């Protein structure tokens with residue numbers, strides 16, 4: 004594999020800055036590895052739209068809660084590097100925990116409001132870890148644009164907020180969720196599902212589609228749509244929802260009406276696996292979010 008590997012922040016920054024001095028544009032795709040089609044679609048967009056495409060592979064410990072799946076999270080660096088290169092990546096940044104969080108590390112990015120709802124309620128501290136590492140990664144790989152998947156909808160919203168609030172000057176580009184043929188959103192955590200859970204996991208997609216159908220039919224009451232989502236999930240006794248909601252695409256506030264700004268969101272536990280998914284009423288990319 005001829006994909007260039009950046010092992011230290013200095014190494015990454017030096018090469019990225021040199022490319023930029025040559026007049027090349029640099030795009031960045033932060034990941035935690037275990038790459039699937041969703042990640043590869045981000046990389047392909049990045050490689051098409053920018054002169055150089057860099058990805059990071061780093062399982063960031065600060066975004067996992069004490070009882071979460073940090074240890075179990077799939078790690079397959081060599082295979083990931085091959086996939087990334089085939090998708091058009093020029094370089095990968097794969098730092099160690101010691102480099103990212105050396106002893107004495109003391110600085111975190113805290114965002115109020117939108118980090119405290121939905122995922123934030125159920126995974127306290129999660130977005131503090133995500134925003135901290137994304138800020139750090141963007142300091143290591145100072146790209147012009149950064150790519151994120153719509154699958155982690157709330158993450159895209161709070162990252163946009165951070166980038167604006169901290170004047171980070173990077174353009175955030177969101178790409179549509181990539182799904183299995185039966186509708187299940189691609190996720191590294193799908194690896195944890197056994198055959199029965201894999202079948203049961205389709206209830207997320209069924210619940211989301213139910214909302215979209217109501218919207219398409221002109222039924223605009225969000226409360227009824229939320230109730231219908233819960234009823235779809237209840238048909239699978241093993242599925243235990245953490246939350247089921249319909250929120251505004253920019254503010255994450257609960258909406259009363261289904262409009263093109265509404266996004267249906269949910270998190271569901273199946274055995275030990277926690278899956279999230281979402282569906283914007285406006286289509287894959289909510290208004291104002293289309294990439295350039």
Ligand code: PAF
Nearest residue numbers: 033034035063133136155
């Ligand atoms: O979406 C992810 O994989 C992670 O949250 C990210 C953005 C790479 C930060 O660790």
